[in-house]
Amino acid sequence: MSIASFLDAVPKSTLRAQIAERLRAAILAGDIPPGAPLVETALSESFDVSRGPLREALRQLIEEGLVVTVPYTGTHVAALSVEDVREIFSLRTALEIFAIEQVWERRDDRFRAELVRRNDALVATIDAGDDRASIETELAFHGLVYEASGHRLLQRAWASLRGRLQLYWAAHHRAHGRRGPRRDSHDSYIAALLGDDLAAVRAEIADHMRRGVETTERFLNTLEPLAKRGGRS
Amino acid sequence: MSIASFLDAVPKSTLRAQIAERLRAAILAGDIPPGAPLVETALSESFDVSRGPLREALRQLIEEGLVVTVPYTGTHVAALSVEDVREIFSLRTALEIFAIEQVWERRDDRFRAELVRRNDALVATIDAGDDRASIETELAFHGLVYEASGHRLLQRAWASLRGRLQLYWAAHHRAHGRRGPRRDSHDSYIAALLGDDLAAVRAEIADHMRRGVETTERFLNTLEPLAKRGGRS
DNA sequence: CGCGTCAGAATTGTCGACAATCGACGATGA
DNA sequence: TCATCGTCGATTGTCGACAATTCTGACGCG
Numbered sequence: 001m002s003i004a005s006f007l008d009a010v011p012k013s014t015l016r017a018q019i020a021e022r023l024r025a026a027i028l029a030g031d032i033p034p035g036a037p038l039v040e041t042a043l044s045e046s047f048d049v050s051r052g053p054l055r056e057a058l059r060q061l062i063e064e065g066l067v068v069t070v071p072y073t074g075t076h077v078a079a080l081s082v083e084d085v086r087e088i089f090s091l092r093t094a095l096e097i098f099a100i101e102q103v104w105e106r107r108d109d110r111f112r113a114e115l116v117r118r119n120d121a122l123v124a125t126i127d128a129g130d131d132r133a134s135i136e137t138e139l140a141f142h143g144l145v146y147e148a149s150g151h152r153l154l155q156r157a158w159a160s161l162r163g164r165l166q167l168y169w170a171a172h173h174r175a176h177g178r179r180g181p182r183r184d185s186h187d188s189y190i191a192a193l194l195g196d197d198l199a200a201v202r203a204e205i206a207d208h209m210r211r212g213v214e215t216t217e218r219f220l221n222t223l224e225p226l227a228k229r230g231g232r233s
Numbered sequence: 234m235s236i237a238s239f240l241d242a243v244p245k246s247t248l249r250a251q252i253a254e255r256l257r258a259a260i261l262a263g264d265i266p267p268g269a270p271l272v273e274t275a276l277s278e279s280f281d282v283s284r285g286p287l288r289e290a291l292r293q294l295i296e297e298g299l300v301v302t303v304p305y306t307g308t309h310v311a312a313l314s315v316e317d318v319r320e321i322f323s324l325r326t327a328l329e330i331f332a333i334e335q336v337w338e339r340r341d342d343r344f345r346a347e348l349v350r351r352n353d354a355l356v357a358t359i360d361a362g363d364d365r366a367s368i369e370t371e372l373a374f375h376g377l378v379y380e381a382s383g384h385r386l387l388q389r390a391w392a393s394l395r396g397r398l399q400l401y402w403a404a405h406h407r408a409h410g411r412r413g414p415r416r417d418s419h420d421s422y423i424a425a426l427l428g429d430d431l432a433a434v435r436a437e438i439a440d441h442m443r444r445g446v447e448t449t450e451r452f453l454n455t456l457e458p459l460a461k462r463g464g465r466s
Numbered sequence: 467c468g469c470g471t472c473a474g475a476a477t478t479g480t481c482g483a484c485a486a487t488c489g490a491c492g493a494t495g496a
Numbered sequence: 497t498c499a500t501c502g503t504c505g506a507t508t509g510t511c512g513a514c515a516a517t518t519c520t521g522a523c524g525c526g
Contacts (some may be wrong), residue, residue: 014304014509040478050511052285055478059289063237063296071247072478072517087386091331098327153397157390164386236492247479279519288508305487305508 014041015049020057022047024163027066027077030170034079038067064163080168084214088164093209095157096142097202102149105200111148112194118144119190126183138181145193185211235355248282253290255280257396257459260299260310263403267312271300295395313401319446323398326442328390329375330435335382337431344381345427352423368402378426404443418444 025044026032044054058075061067069075079087103111118141125133139162148160185208192204236333254277259265277287291308302308313321336344351374358366372395379391416442425437 016509035331037477039476041476047489052510052512056292059292060296062291068325069478070518073519074477084386087384090335091384091386091390094327094331098324102323151320151324151393153317153324156393157324161386249479270505270507274506284508285480285482302508303488307507311473 015053016060018057018062019047019049019054023057023061024064024066027061028163028166028170028217030174032077033174034077034167034171038075038077040075041114042071049209064160066163066167078167080164080171082217084164085168088161088168089209089213092161092165094207095161096145096152096205096209099145099149099151099158100156100193100201101198102151102154102206103145106148106150108148111144114144114148115190115193119186122181123183126181134181135166138186139166141186249289249293252280252282252287253293256290256294257297257299260294261396261399261403263407265310265399266407267310267404269310270310271310271333271390293339297393299396299400311400313404315450317397318401321394321401322442322446325394325398326439328387328394329378329438329442331440332378332382332384332387332391333426333434335387336378339381339383341381344377347377347381348374348423348426352419353389355414355419356416362435364406367414368399368406371419372399374419404440 008201023038032038038058040051040054040058044051047054058067062069066078067075068078118137122134122137122141125137143158143162146155147157189204189208192201195201244410256271265271271291273284273287273291277284280287291300292304295302299311300308301311351370355367355370355374376391376395379388382388422437422441425434428434
């Protein structure tokens, strides 16, 4: 029926899921910048669907923190504030430490091998200078900890945080150009994870997050002006 | 317009919000038991609204983990498994410890006073033997830690966990009758929180959650049969 | 010149009908 | 008897039109 399903290689599922996926990708890629209005009628036309599925897709993105809406007034791409970013990193610290504790309890041997593999992939993209790919491989690298925890609720929490992180990085990339993850920070991170000292791992994760906030904090205030209206999730 | 808004004392807002609120209340009160089917057409009739807002309300409850749906097939009230409950308590341990750390960093004097006040309210309902009220005051008591953290993302995470907790307690209450929170467990909990030793607070929270799981774990397997289909969130 | 008021437009909210899909049941043939 | 296939009922998915609300900007009044 829909032309869109032929134009793009979205195999098949409900329209709601397809629209949500494509809209999310557009937002996280920075194609639709933070603060930009998302008008339902316009979007439904450009995606060639009715407003029903589109609204439901928007609701989902609202839950993910990528979109903000005000009843009867308007919908916009979320704009993160400085405090939002601090919250993301601080909560992520707690979650990631909890995740690694779960992993250690499970003693899954495949974890270390996969960790090394994903780290290699991450290092490769960093060395190649591919900023966008670096962000993706870095998320996959950290995501392994949550996957290996076997904790479904924790994985949901991580997914929620990951979306907001991507939104932040997209805005960061737009504002300052190429500036992906750094090698040295991850070298010490993976070194701690491969070691045997859980306390050291906890400290390293906290340090890792602290570095993440510190090295980007000076750029954060330049993002603020984008948060005209709302910005809350 | 809608008759429903006159029958019940839901002041005014979007229908989606009203329906979500009423459905959530019905589920958490146990009026609609875990595993029960939620047919959109039937619900839209009984609430006297069209299926549009009702579907969006269902989507929200799905996000909250209270409802499960399979495309083109059916929607049901979520049924928690034993593993789900374990995950809820373990993640809650990590979040609550993180929350109390945030509270300590803020050094808000009003926190202790409000904590004592809510503890009194909790003790009053427990002594009165009011099971449902005890659950509510206990949630309000623990919720204070998250509110006082000033961490909005953390509060969202807590809201997500709280809904699932209520669902669990509702099922528990249905299966085994009156069995609310216990005084002794909370006496040591608040005692630690009012003290000055953060390490002791961490340990007490972990113990508190462990007690919560242990004292209920023997009943958990009796809940399992309810989880016929899905049960995942 | 400032300020309240009030159309008009823009946007989201809601509705009722139709289409697509899935699961179960029974017919049919080997 | 059993396996297979088709049909039917139930449920969710999708659509287009209409209603309610909010924002904006122009206009008149003091």
